[in-house]
Amino acid sequence: MTTATATATVSPLTSPLTRTPAKPFYFNTSAHLLRITRQKASTLSEFLDALRECPEGSIFQHSFRTLQEHHFIREGFSNDFAHWAVSACNEPSLAEELASVDVREFTSVAQLRERFVQIVEDFLKRSPAAATRAAKETFYFCASDTVVIPTSFVAHSLREFAEGMRGVTVHCIHHHFIEARLRLKLMSNDFSQWLYEDMGLTEAARQLNRIDIYTMTLEDVRNQIIKIVERALI
Amino acid sequence: MEPIEQQVHSESTVTDASSDHSAASTPATREGLERRRKPRTWETPPAPAPPTHLDDYKSIVGEGEIDELKFLARELKGKKVKMVNSTAVGGGVAEMLNQLVPLLRELEVQTHWDVITGGNDFFEVTKAFHNALQGSDYNLTQHARDIFLMHNEQNRNRIEFSEDFIVIHDPQPAALIRARKESNQRWIWRCHIDLSNPNPEVWGFLRPFVEKYDAAIFSSQSFARQLPIPQYLFYPCIDPLSEKNKDIEDSFVQHVCDEFGIDRSRPIVTQVSRFDRAKDPVGVVQAFKQARKYVDCQLVMAGGGASDDPEGAAVLKEVKEAVGEDPDIILLDLPPWCALEINALQRASTIIVQKSIREGFGLTVTEALWKGKPTIAGAVGGIPNQIIHKLTGALVHSVDGCAYQIRYLLTHPDFARQLGQNGHEHVKENFLMSTNVRRWLLLLRILLAGGAQ
Numbered sequence: 001m002t003t004a005t006a007t008a009t010v011s012p013l014t015s016p017l018t019r020t021p022a023k024p025f026y027f028n029t030s031a032h033l034l035r036i037t038r039q040k041a042s043t044l045s046e047f048l049d050a051l052r053e054c055p056e057g058s059i060f061q062h063s064f065r066t067l068q069e070h071h072f073i074r075e076g077f078s079n080d081f082a083h084w085a086v087s088a089c090n091e092p093s094l095a096e097e098l099a100s101v102d103v104r105e106f107t108s109v110a111q112l113r114e115r116f117v118q119i120v121e122d123f124l125k126r127s128p129a130a131a132t133r134a135a136k137e138t139f140y141f142c143a144s145d146t147v148v149i150p151t152s153f154v155a156h157s158l159r160e161f162a163e164g165m166r167g168v169t170v171h172c173i174h175h176h177f178i179e180a181r182l183r184l185k186l187m188s189n190d191f192s193q194w195l196y197e198d199m200g201l202t203e204a205a206r207q208l209n210r211i212d213i214y215t216m217t218l219e220d221v222r223n224q225i226i227k228i229v230e231r232a233l234i
Numbered sequence: 235m236e237p238i239e240q241q242v243h244s245e246s247t248v249t250d251a252s253s254d255h256s257a258a259s260t261p262a263t264r265e266g267l268e269r270r271r272k273p274r275t276w277e278t279p280p281a282p283a284p285p286t287h288l289d290d291y292k293s294i295v296g297e298g299e300i301d302e303l304k305f306l307a308r309e310l311k312g313k314k315v316k317m318v319n320s321t322a323v324g325g326g327v328a329e330m331l332n333q334l335v336p337l338l339r340e341l342e343v344q345t346h347w348d349v350i351t352g353g354n355d356f357f358e359v360t361k362a363f364h365n366a367l368q369g370s371d372y373n374l375t376q377h378a379r380d381i382f383l384m385h386n387e388q389n390r391n392r393i394e395f396s397e398d399f400i401v402i403h404d405p406q407p408a409a410l411i412r413a414r415k416e417s418n419q420r421w422i423w424r425c426h427i428d429l430s431n432p433n434p435e436v437w438g439f440l441r442p443f444v445e446k447y448d449a450a451i452f453s454s455q456s457f458a459r460q461l462p463i464p465q466y467l468f469y470p471c472i473d474p475l476s477e478k479n480k481d482i483e484d485s486f487v488q489h490v491c492d493e494f495g496i497d498r499s500r501p502i503v504t505q506v507s508r509f510d511r512a513k514d515p516v517g518v519v520q521a522f523k524q525a526r527k528y529v530d531c532q533l534v535m536a537g538g539g540a541s542d543d544p545e546g547a548a549v550l551k552e553v554k555e556a557v558g559e560d561p562d563i564i565l566l567d568l569p570p571w572c573a574l575e576i577n578a579l580q581r582a583s584t585i586i587v588q589k590s591i592r593e594g595f596g597l598t599v600t601e602a603l604w605k606g607k608p609t610i611a612g613a614v615g616g617i618p619n620q621i622i623h624k625l626t627g628a629l630v631h632s633v634d635g636c637a638y639q640i641r642y643l644l645t646h647p648d649f650a651r652q653l654g655q656n657g658h659e660h661v662k663e664n665f666l667m668s669t670n671v672r673r674w675l676l677l678l679r680i681l682l683a684g685g686a687q
Contacts, residue, residue, distance in 0.1 A: 033673060147306065
């Protein structure tokens with residue numbers, strides 16, 4: 001893996017089937033409560049101001065978290081900002097740019113905010129008339145209050161890891177696979193990190209990290225992960 | 235374009251593959267029409283359904299979700315919660331509390347439900363407040379203020395507020411916050427109504443009470459106000475185990491369709507709602523008639539409120555005029571306890587329409603999406619929270635738009651099916667009773683830990 005900084009601690013010479021991880025994988029999940037913040041926008045100019053001022057929890061909610069809320073959509077949904085730009089502001093080119101922001105490329109919400117701000121700033125420089133045009137619907141900035149929850153699944157082996165993957169909720173997958181990079185501050189995820197650091201499965205870890213969350217549902221992601229892990233078990 | 239016949243048969247709920255209908259409109263049979271004119275068989279309310287238990291939801295949301303609720307409740311074990319509202323029966327709030335309170339108790343969060351009392355004068359004032367807060371004109375008099383405060387004061391003296399969390403529902407008991415003691419008690423105001431455009435006088439009167447709470451909860455982002463306390467978003471929800479939403483045998487769906495003379499071998503477009511101008515039933519008839527020029531279909535308009543509401547009767551009359559002698563439009567004025575029949579009608583439908591021009595949250599949309607039905611709805615109130623255009627349904631702004639979407643979805647069944655599937659998942663993720671329980675547990679935990687992060 002190119003982005004992970006830790007080194008593997010398990011000998012790759014033992015079969016993955018019998019390999020004991022340096023530490024077990026504890027499957028957790030997170031529950032989120034939506035808080036309505038003070039920021040709202042009825043024009044793109046107001047939207048830009050609100051993007052700059054809103055709490056980090058809002059940026060997280062409307063990008064990372066909304067992927068979880070809409071985990072069943074395979075295509076056509078990326079984040080709430082892009083959706084509003086097209087559905088309420090009728091600005092497809094801005095929407096396309098906002099939608100192309102891939103949350104996996106960011107390890108902090110501050111960086112992600114900067115990217116969104118930059119896109120809207122650049123767009124309004126190119127299309128100043130769009131700044132004050134009234135949107136069809138107001139955008140209300142919300143934020144997430146989060147509680148981390150342990151699950152009953154713990155993996156002491158690769159086989160148990162695969163079983164855990166089959167049993168956990170999609171919220172758990174989102175927690176470890178998508179939100180994790182904000183905790184890890186790495187361009188990676190909890191599953192890849194464990195496979196790499198604790199199981200010595202570099203290739204499987206890399207393959208997991210290449211799964212495209214924007215073109216599949218979280219159930220598809222689950223199935224992909226299971227497939228990769230099962231291949232490693234052979 | 236596929237022939238209509240094939241499109242119809244590819245819809246999951248339309249099963250009569252042996253029928254041989256042409257694409258042109260097939261009139262309803264005489265027998266069916268005769269049957270429609272017969273008095274309905276459901277004339278008395280059925281016995282209430284038995285209460286549901288947490289484990290009953292496992293088959294719907296999965297064991298993991300229920301385990302998460304149990305974990306979230308652990309920290310609240312032994313904590314006491316009091317819910318206070320203004321009515322024990324009737325209305326969405328009482329219905330929701332009837333489901334929520336037992337589930338919280340099952341999770342060992344000791345939850346008690348109290349109902350305030352008041353005379354006719356109080357409820358006349360609060361009804362006027364309710365309408366004014368939703369935007370109606372109203373002249374707030376000193377007399378109305380006095381009545382409101384007097385009854386709140388009487389209830390404050392009557393009810394004991396010793397619990398860890400006090401949850402006050404809606405404006406009627408909002409002034410009970412005066413009972414707050416200097417302690418670790420947390421007070422929450424749960425507002426179920428649309429405050430996006432409130433009468434300034436009434437809101438100005440209530441606001442100082444609301445500001446004294448620890449948190450407020452609204453049903454939509456747009457209903458929230460600028461307040462100095464944290465405001466949370468709790469979407470209204472449906473109970474997937476209720477009569478209205480539970481899985482039912484197809485034989486019952488067929489029985490209901492037979493009773494009402496609905497032909498399941500042809501596409502069925504349905505709107506379920508009171509005969510109320512806000513639901514634009516005449517617009518639905520117009521949209522249907524436009525769409526039927528190109529695709530064969532029937533329209534079912536199932537509603538109520540025409541027998542006990544003068545305005546409802548007037549609206550039904552307008553709808554009947556718009557329908558004329560059209561044999562493909564089936565108007566059903568059903569009593570409120572016909573939940574199972576509504577369930578069957580929704581499940582029999584090829585497409586469900588909710589062409590509201592004003593709406594609260596629009597739980598009929600939630601019900602339709604839960605049943606996996608491609609749904610076309612007005613882009614008003616809480617509907618855009620449920621329908622993401624072209625992803626979980628179709629949003630419309632006009633009769634023409636509605637007609638076009640009916641035609642499009644009837645002629646693109648694969649796309650329609652995908653919308654229905656996405657809609658079902660959207661409800662499962664965000665608008666079920668189990669999600670509501672989760673939100674309550676999260677909020678109580680967050681407030682217990684000292685409030686929003």
